[in-house]
Amino acid sequence: MGELIGIADRSAGCAMDMAGGRLFVDLAAIRWNYLALAQRVAPAALGAVVKANAYGLGALPVVRTLAAAGCDRFFFAHLSEALAVRGEIPAAYRLYVLNGLMPGGEELCADTGIVPVLNSVEQARRWQAVAQARGVVLPAVVQFDSGMSRLGVSLDEGAALAGDAGFSANVAIDFVMSHLACADEPDHAANPAQRELFTRQSVLFPGKPRALANSGGVFLDRGFHADIVRPGIALYGGAPNPAQAHAVRPVVQLDARIIQLRTLQPDAHVGYGYSHRVTTPSRIATIAVGYADGWPRSLGNKGAAYHAGIRLPIVGRVSMDSITIDISALPEWALAPGDWVELLGPSQSIDQVAADAGTISYEILTSLGQRYDRFYRDGGVTE
Numbered sequence: 001m002g003e004l005i006g007i008a009d010r011s012a013g014c015a016m017d018m019a020g021g022r023l024f025v026d027l028a029a030i031r032w033n034y035l036a037l038a039q040r041v042a043p044a045a046l047g048a049v050v051k052a053n054a055y056g057l058g059a060l061p062v063v064r065t066l067a068a069a070g071c072d073r074f075f076f077a078h079l080s081e082a083l084a085v086r087g088e089i090p091a092a093y094r095l096y097v098l099n100g101l102m103p104g105g106e107e108l109c110a111d112t113g114i115v116p117v118l119n120s121v122e123q124a125r126r127w128q129a130v131a132q133a134r135g136v137v138l139p140a141v142v143q144f145d146s147g148m149s150r151l152g153v154s155l156d157e158g159a160a161l162a163g164d165a166g167f168s169a170n171v172a173i174d175f176v177m178s179h180l181a182c183a184d185e186p187d188h189a190a191n192p193a194q195r196e197l198f199t200r201q202s203v204l205f206p207g208k209p210r211a212l213a214n215s216g217g218v219f220l221d222r223g224f225h226a227d228i229v230r231p232g233i234a235l236y237g238g239a240p241n242p243a244q245a246h247a248v249r250p251v252v253q254l255d256a257r258i259i260q261l262r263t264l265q266p267d268a269h270v271g272y273g274y275s276h277r278v279t280t281p282s283r284i285a286t287i288a289v290g291y292a293d294g295w296p297r298s299l300g301n302k303g304a305a306y307h308a309g310i311r312l313p314i315v316g317r318v319s320m321d322s323i324t325i326d327i328s329a330l331p332e333w334a335l336a337p338g339d340w341v342e343l344l345g346p347s348q349s350i351d352q353v354a355a356d357a358g359t360i361s362y363e364i365l366t367s368l369g370q371r372y373d374r375f376y377r378d379g380g381v382t383e
């Protein structure tokens with residue numbers, strides 16, 4: 001019990017909190033990023049991509065924050081994601097399903113006013129049929145494939161839809177869209193090529209707003225912004241391209257709890273596979289976050305945690321529930337069991353961790369585990 005009280009005392013303000021990690025989501029930073037991006041693209045409008053639970057950060061708090069800041073369009077990947085939010089926010093906000101109109105989802109979509117992105121002629125026909133059967137005009141987005149070969153209709157398929165009086169009579173096109181494959185590489189030749197094809201595709205629906213840019217596209221020149229942009233990662237603090245690392249504010253802080261400390265003598269080994277061998281006397285801390293919490297296993301003997309701005313390298317492999325770090329760079333009194341070290345925050349960005357792990361910031365965020373205590377901060381207030 002004495003030990004437990006000691007931990008509680010050190011965890012300042014969350015006495016009941018025994019989790020191995022604590023995750024802070026800064027809603028004020030999300031709002032700041034939204035306003036910065038919106039200002040950058042004005043007079044184009046900004047719809048927020050909140051798929052995958054707002055990249056792991058919590059769809060509902062993120063949607064509420066952005067709605068209060070003036071955002072009125074939200075993009076999800078799946079109908080189920082949009083449904084989870086639909087009842088929680090006023091009907092005036094438009095919710096879109098990027099992955100398309102799945103068979104079986106048509107009636108639910110129509111009942112709830114959620115707007116499907118039509119990614120194929122077959123999806124367009126099904127939506128048209130639902131509208132016809134109900135005797136109403138239903139809203140939709142038409143997506144064109146402008147080069148990525150992932151989702152959307154071709155120029156010819158779009159022409160067939162645009163020329164079909166039945167489709168026009170039953171489906172109200174909210175806007176037309178396409179998606180850039182290489183927007184995080186501003187000089188990539190695919191960017192102007194995709195824009196040029198999308199321009200030819202979008203004129204098939206004259207007068208309809210056009211949407212092309214993700215976060216990377218927001219940082220391309222104005223010609224890529226069209227009428228509506230759809231950023232995701234930049235809202236959540238991810239760099240839209242490597243040269244724009246400071247264009248947005250960090251949103252996430254992740255701390256891991258120290259659960260044990262030891263001093264090792266030369267020739268001692270650390271972790272599974274004995275993959276790290278100590279060559280000088282070293283102080284090792286075990287922290288209670290592992291790959292089950294979304295910390296990439298590829299960061300074994302790579303990457304670091306931080307304390308007071310000091311880099312504490314990961315030594316040994318990442319285990320399921322723990323990681324070992326070398327804290328020899330700190331004075332002996334600096335850390336004790338129950339204390340926290342930083343995994344994400346002022347000393348280490350999601351882009352830095354992603355680079356160390358050989359992945360992208362999107363994967364770091366969307367992998368964040370379910371075992372953390374989560375706190376939402378808005379300015380000075382933490383919930």
Ligand SMILES: *Cc1c(COP(=O)(O)O)cnc(C)c1O
Nearest residue numbers: 049098179214215230231232233
């Ligand atoms: C995920 C997604 C986005 C957002 O991309 P970011 O790179 O996170 O800004 C935009 N549009 C579509 C179609 C997407 O699938």
